[in-house]
Amino acid sequence: GAGVSQSPRYKVAKRGQDVALRCDPISGHVSLFWYQQALGQGPEFLTYFQNEAQLDKSGLPSDRFFAERPEGSVSTLKIQRTQQEDSAVYLCASSQWGRTGSYNEQFFGPGTRLTVL
Amino acid sequence: KQEVTQIPAALSVPEGENLVLNCSFTDSAIYNLQWFRQDPGKGLTSLLLIQSSQREQTSGRLNASLDKSSGRSTLYIAASQPGDSATYLCAAAAGTALIFGKGTTLSVSS
Numbered sequence: 001g002a003g004v005s006q007s008p009r010y011k012v013a014k015r016g017q018d019v020a021l022r023c024d025p026i027s028g029h030v031s032l033f034w035y036q037q038a039l040g041q042g043p044e045f046l047t048y049f050q051n052e053a054q055l056d057k058s059g060l061p062s063d064r065f066f067a068e069r070p071e072g073s074v075s076t077l078k079i080q081r082t083q084q085e086d087s088a089v090y091l092c093a094s095s096q097w098g099r100t101g102s103y104n105e106q107f108f109g110p111g112t113r114l115t116v117l
Numbered sequence: 118k119q120e121v122t123q124i125p126a127a128l129s130v131p132e133g134e135n136l137v138l139n140c141s142f143t144d145s146a147i148y149n150l151q152w153f154r155q156d157p158g159k160g161l162t163s164l165l166l167i168q169s170s171q172r173e174q175t176s177g178r179l180n181a182s183l184d185k186s187s188g189r190s191t192l193y194i195a196a197s198q199p200g201d202s203a204t205y206l207c208a209a210a211a212g213t214a215l216i217f218g219k220g221t222t223l224s225v226s227s
Contacts, residue, residue, distance in 0.1 A: 004160075033214055042121070042206055042217030043161070056213040091160060093215075105151065106215060108161040 002026070004109035006092050012115045013082045021077045021112045025094030032075050033106065034067055035091040043091050049075060050098050082116045089113050119144045119211045123218035130197055131226055138192040138221045140207035145185045148210040152181050152192050155204045155220070164205075165192070197225045 005024045013019050025032050031050055035043035036059075046065070048056040051072040060067070064082075069075040079086055093106040120143045130136055140150070149168050153161040165174045167183040167190065174181050180193040190207055204222045208215035 006160075035214075040219070042208070042219050043215075044217070045214035048213045059214070093161075104148065104210070105163060105166045107163060108153070110160040113158075 004092055004094055004107055006090075006109040006112050008112060009110060010113050010115075012117065014117055015084060016081055018078065018080045019082055019114065021079075021090050021114070023075045023077070023092030023109060025073065025075070025092070026096075026107060027073075029094035029096050029107075030098055031095040031104070031106075032069055033093040033095075034075070034077050035093065036061075037089040037091055037111070039088075046077070046090075079114075082114075084116050087114055087116045119147075119209055119216045121207060121209050121216050121218040123205075123207060123221050125221060126219065127222045127224075129224045129226065132197060132199060134197050134225075135193070135195050136197055136223070138194070138205050138207075138223070140190040140192070140218055142188045142190075142209045142216070144209075144211060145188055146211065147185065150181075150183050150190050150210070151208045151215065152179075152190075153206045153208065155206060157203075161206065194223075197223075199225050199227045201225050 007022045034046040037043040045059040047067045049069040064080045066078045089111040091111045092109045095104045095106045124139045151166045152164045165181040178195040204220040206220045208217045
């Protein structure tokens with residue numbers, strides 16, 4: 001079946017522009033996660049949704065970052081007034097169940113590479 | 118706060134060698150531990166998930182072990198091939214999200 005998809009795959013923005021990144025999780029998956037991966041680093045958690053509810057946004061680096069999942073499926077990560085330090089790969093992941101559970105495997109999309117000039 | 122460390126950061130081996138990648142974590146209260154593969158410019162591919170109650174998982178030439186008491190996991194790759202060249206990431210499931218190490222970049226030469 002189809003995996004997690006993300007669009008666009010690449011995005012170049014001028015400093016100060018707003019960007020929107022889209023994630024389509026695996027159909028029926030309850031949980032959706034956003035991660036940020038800087039060059040040469042492991043991914044770092046940004047935010048978590050269980051269905052349409054945003055249960056954890058502790059990893060969002062500033063109030064310029066905003067995420068939503070209004071119907072419990074597709075999610076959008078929005079970054080306002082982009083800065084150069086926002087340049088990174090943004091990864092989306094989904095899992096079948098809610099956040100707890102030792103069997104809860106996360107499946108990742110290909111990521112969106114954001115470059116802020 | 119959970120921290121995950123991977124050693125070595127990079128590894129180069131000739132084709133056919135068996136090899137071990139190491140992962141350590143500071144808090145043993147984890148739900149599971151996942152190993153991923155990441156090719157350059159690509160997303161993460163899940164390789165193995167070890168539940169907190171399990172000791173190891175196997176998939177083909179890959180075997181991953183988990184020792185919660187010592188805070189360690191290892192990924193064993195048998196008979197390495199050039200196609201195994203990639204960055205391998207381990208991640209501990211604690212709380213809401215996965216906590217990742219920085220990865221081990223593996224290069225297998227033919």
